[in-house]
Amino acid sequence: SxxxxxxxxxxxxxxxxxxxxxxxxxxxSNPNLYWYRQAAGRGLQxxxxxxxxGQISSEVPQNLSASRPQDRQFILSxxxxxxxxxxxxxxxxxxxxxxxxxxxxGTRLTVT
Amino acid sequence: QQQVKQSPQSLxxxxxxxxxxxxxxxxxxxxxxxxxxxxPGKGPALLIAIRPDVSEKKEGRxxxxxxxxxxxxxxxxxxxxxxxxxxxxxxxxxxxxxxVFGQGTRLTIxx
Numbered sequence: 001s002x003x004x005x006x007x008x009x010x011x012x013x014x015x016x017x018x019x020x021x022x023x024x025x026x027x028x029s030n031p032n033l034y035w036y037r038q039a040a041g042r043g044l045q046x047x048x049x050x051x052x053x054g055q056i057s058s059e060v061p062q063n064l065s066a067s068r069p070q071d072r073q074f075i076l077s078x079x080x081x082x083x084x085x086x087x088x089x090x091x092x093x094x095x096x097x098x099x100x101x102x103x104x105x106g107t108r109l110t111v112t
Numbered sequence: 113q114q115q116v117k118q119s120p121q122s123l124x125x126x127x128x129x130x131x132x133x134x135x136x137x138x139x140x141x142x143x144x145x146x147x148x149x150x151x152p153g154k155g156p157a158l159l160i161a162i163r164p165d166v167s168e169k170k171e172g173r174x175x176x177x178x179x180x181x182x183x184x185x186x187x188x189x190x191x192x193x194x195x196x197x198x199x200x201x202x203x204x205x206x207x208x209x210x211x212v213f214g215q216g217t218r219l220t221i222x223x
Contacts, residue, residue, distance in 0.1 A: 032209060034210075041216075042215065042216070043118075043201060043213045043214060043215040043216050044156070044201065044211075044213045046210060046211070046212075049210060059210075090155050090156070092155075094209055098209075099144040099146070099161070099205050099209055100146070100158060100161065101146070101158070101209075101211055102158060103148075103155035103156050103157070104155050105154060105155050106153075106154070106155045108153070
């Protein structure tokens with residue numbers, strides 16, 4: 001069966017520090033991968049999606065970037081965090097020919 | 113056109129009641145409509161989904177009703193239980209497989 005992992009689970013970082021969040025999927029190959037951000041009490045905002053290694057599409061211009069160095073690995077990064085980057089970051093995947101999107105457990109980021 | 117509007121924002125129902133959550137969309141290219149359930153501090157879990165070629169889909173106590181002409185769909189929870197208390201999100205997707213989410217409904221089922 002397929003499993004999606006995210007780490008770290010929680011992170012507290014000062015303003016101006018770098019960020020690296022990691023997402024990995026097990027049990028499938030060539031998944032479509034997604035990064036979302038969820039502000040407190042709000043819906044989910046799609047940040048990036050990827051259909052393959054090195055292929056990244058950005059949905060919202062911002063302080064963040066994404067990379068996909070391996071087939072089942074998706075990384076969210078920032079060079080300098082802003083207070084507004086605080087939130088709950090979720091990674092998700094679908095198989096290439098399916099709409100069903102499955103989410104990871106999330107990373108709670110607090111920028112202080 | 114990419115928005116999905118969800119209502120109500122919050123809902124309180126007694127145990128055994130039937131909470132109903134509604135969503136509306138504008139983009140007629142959407143052809144997949146899922147509902148997600150999210151507990152505090154957890155990632156959303158896919159609950160049930162429907163395609164526009166059917167008007168209703170049931171899975172256990174959860175039912176989606178779909179009205180293509182009105183561009184609306186809703187989630188009904190039969191015989192609701194306190195364990196159903198969570199935030200529910202509707203979403204819609206077109207051929208690009210990118211989900212557009214509603215703003216969520218915080219559901220509370222009182223015992």
